[in-house]
Every structure is written in C-alpha cells, then in structure tokens.
Amino acid sequence: MTRTAKLVAAGTLAAAGVVLSGGAAWAQEAAVTAEDVQANLDNVFVLVAAVLVIFMQAGFALVEAGLTRAKSVANIMMKNMMDFCAGAIAFFAVGYAIAFGTGGNDFIGAGGWFLGDGAFQYGTLSVPVTFIFQAAFAATAATIVSGAMAERTKFKSYFIYSAVISAVIYPIVVHWNWGGGWLAGLSTPFHDFAGSSTVHMVGGVAALMGAAVLGPRIGKYGPDGKPRAILGHNIPYAVLGTFILLVGWYGFNPGSQLAADGAIGGIAVTTTLAAAAGAITAMLAVWARTGKPDVAMTANGMLAGLVGITAGTAAVSNVGAIIIGAAAGLIVVAAVFFFDRIHVDDPVGAISVHGVCGAFGTICVGLFATEDTDFWQQGLFYGGGTSQLVSQVIGVVAIAVFVAVAAGILFTVLKATVGLRVSEEEELAGLDVLEHGAPGYGPDTTPAIPSTSRPGGRTTTVPTGASS
C-alpha cells in the first residue's frame, strides 16, 4: 500500500468512527464550557511558568559559579544541584503540607503530607500544577544561600541546611502569607504578590546568617581590616546566569497570578522595567564610586530590580516599577559596600540582592500601590494612607526575625555538630578535589595507557612476561 493509500484508508476509518459515535461526540463537545477551557489555560500557563522558575536554578548556578573562584566551581554547582533536589523531595514530603495544609493554625499548616489526601489546590489549578509551581519557589528560596556561603562551607552541612529550609523554614513563612496564616489575616492583609520577602528575603536572611556564622573567606580582609576583592573566575557565566534569571522571572512574577488572564501582560511589563532600571542605576552608582562600570555589580543591579518589583509587580504602575527598580539598583550597591565593611563576606551579593532588596520591594507595595483592590490597599504615595504600609512593615520584620532566628539556630547547631566550615588547608586548595574528588576544570590529560597500546600511529609491541 502506498503512503497516500494508507492515509486515505485511515481517513475513511476515522470518518466511520465519527459517524458511529456521532451522538456521543456531540454531547461531549457541548459539555465543554468556556470555564473548562479557561481552567485548562490556567493549568497550562502556570505549569509553563513553573518550568521557567525551575530554569532559574540554572541562572543561580551560573551567577554563583561565575562570581567565585575556579578552584571551587564544582562545589558551587553541586550545591545548586542539591538545593533543587533536596528542596523538591523535602517540599513534597512535608514543606507543602506545612505551607498550605488547612489542618494547622495561623502559624503553621498541616495536612496533605506527601501530596496525599487534602493536598492543597488553588482555584482552577490541579493539585500537581499548584504543587510544582510552589515547589519551584521553594527551591528558589533555598538556592539563594549557596552563593553567600561559597568557597568555604562543608558540603555535608550545606546539604542538611538545604533540606531544612525547604522542609520547614520556608514553608512556615509561606503559610503566614500565601497559606492563609496570620499575615494574610491582618486587618489590612500583608501583600507580597510573587515573593519579594516570602521567597527572596527568606533566602537573603538565611544567607546573612550563614555567611555571618561561617566568617569571611581567607584573604578577604587584609591585616588592616580593609576588604579586598576576590575576583570571580568567569564574568560571562555571571552575566549569562543573570539573563537566565531574568527570563525565569517571567515565570516567577506573571505565573504568580496563578491564572492565564488579562493581568499577566502588565506584570511582565513592570518586571521588565524594574530589571532594566535596577541594572542602570547600579552601574551608575558603582561607576561614580570607583570610576568603572563594574560588570558583576551591574548584574547584581538587574537582579535587585527584579527582586524589588516582585512584591508589587501587579499593584504598581509602570512608572512606579521604574522607580522601585532604580531605587533597588542604588540600594544593592550600598548594601554590598555595607556588608563588605562589616566583614560579612558574600562573594555573590546574595544578601544585598535578595535580603535587602526583598525587604525594600515588599515595603514599596505600601508606597506605590496605585489603587484599592481585594488584595491590597492604595499606597501612601497615591493618597491611600499608611494601612498597607504598616502591614508590609509588620510582614517584613516578622519574616526577617523568624528566618534570622531559625537559620541562626540551624547554622549554629550545624557548626557545633557536623562542622560548618572546611579546614584552612582545604579552603586554600579549593573545595572541588577535597569535597568532591575532582576539579571543576580538570587537566586535559590521558590516563596512563599500557605500553602495548600507545597512540601515535605505530603499534609498539613490548613483550612482557604475561603476553609472550
């Protein structure tokens, strides 16, 4: 049978099938409502957004690898890999239930453990789609910390930290806010649309505690106590990673609408404008300060703008987004200088980008929200008074204090038990070989080859006792 003949035959069979089951097919089609189509659209959109957020893991990995030294590059990649893997399993097992379970109280959720009976689903979204989107966010909060603790942390201890933040610390904060806990129950509910503080500040504050408990890298501070630059080994990685994070943010922010509706486009615009403004002002600030437009700091500025807009991305105007992003770009530069000065060594700027700008962006909702809605009150700058601003400040302070205490305890316990920091010898040699067995950039060598099969065109047969 030719190809055409086959197609004709198949077509005929299909046509017959339609005729035979015609009644049923029509009945089914009529049952598909606009709501069903919308629900499918919502699920598809949020799943795609979740995948974009998961792609941000690649961005974090590259930014952190690029801004640290080559001798520990395999270690930083490994930490990023395990942030996602430990985070996914921990959030599936307990995190999701603590965050969204309805059986708990205002401070901690319970129910739907291991995605079982009672697992939370939002609106039109299915349980799996709701979960995968939230799990992607949990992994984001966890992975922020690895850069700040780079080049000196024991891998074993980091792995334990990573599981705990995704299993317990981050989910508790989520429960307060998105899980319907006490921050959502304030008389003017706390509003953090996509997680400036719920995700980013959680990671940033945990990063601050980790870096503070660890202490600075050897050589970061001279005998005079002045900070010294420790150059990142691959600026193209850092910038490529920043771009990947930018792309991922189009899942992070618009996806947090949790529906494929008319709002997502506007959210994408405020996200874009804040990112651009943050990069420009950070570049100008460091340029004015040191005389050169530093590339790594400019990349931090773009991320600062993104973190800053994440809370108010749906609530502020386009001009508001530019102002928030621009301010975040200036704040991140000042914060990097500040943490350098107080001897908190953060090789990638994670504390400044995610912690400081996360807090700033969350508070900005109370200043820049353009109007009253069901989800937020008009901000102070638009004549809406201080009610939203007060709720934002309460939320930021509460989350920051909780995470600082929880992460502080966690890192202190790890330090006293497993040990948090590698030996001085290992730190100087780089973590790759001693923690993981092989360098990130291995020498281009060939393993020793038996003399009977050396390459080079000629076969040299060397008689040995065994073969002759």
Added chain:
Amino acid sequence: MIKLVTAVVKPQMLDPVKDGLKGMGVQGITVTEVKGFGRQGGHTETYRGAEYTVDLVPKLKVEILCTLDDAEQVMDLIRKCAHTGKIGDGKVWMLDVDRLMRVRTGEMGEEAI
C-alpha cells in the same frame, strides 16, 4: 654553536614578532603564556567596588632556537617588532644551548634547528 633566544613581550605584540621572525626565515618558535612583574610594577583595579592590585601582568614568552649567526638578528628583530616605547615592553635575552636533538629523526646540533 646554537643559541636559545628568549623574549618576554606584551601579548598584543605577538603577531608582529611572529610575522617578523617568519619573514626572516625562522623555522619554529615556542610561545608560552606567563605572568610577572618588572619595572612596570603593578596597578590597582576594582571589582564589585573593592580594590585589588594587579601585580602579575600577563605576558607572552617567545623562545627561538637558532644559530649564533642568526641570534643577533633575531634579538634585534624582536626588539623592533615588540617595541611600543611604553613601560612594560618586556625583555629579550640569549643563552647557550649545550645539546639539541630532533625527537622525530634523532638529528643533532644545527641539523635539528
């Protein structure tokens, strides 16, 4: 008599040096990326707002094996081709080579150049 002429030059001057050596009929050179300091010293730069000193400046080391007759000309040519007149142009020097052998054929001495 075989000489080893070694030059340390600015990386961007490699092409003129290489072309000049090829032009005078030099059969082979070896180039290595090196770092060091001379009277040029170092200078201060900034990264993420913090200062650091670049005290080892990247250079290229060019090595040429040649006969005594050619060696003076090779040195002069490198001086001419690698010269910018600014600090950090590098150095060129010459050493005696006791023995020289071509790995492929086993030829010795000037035959192996």
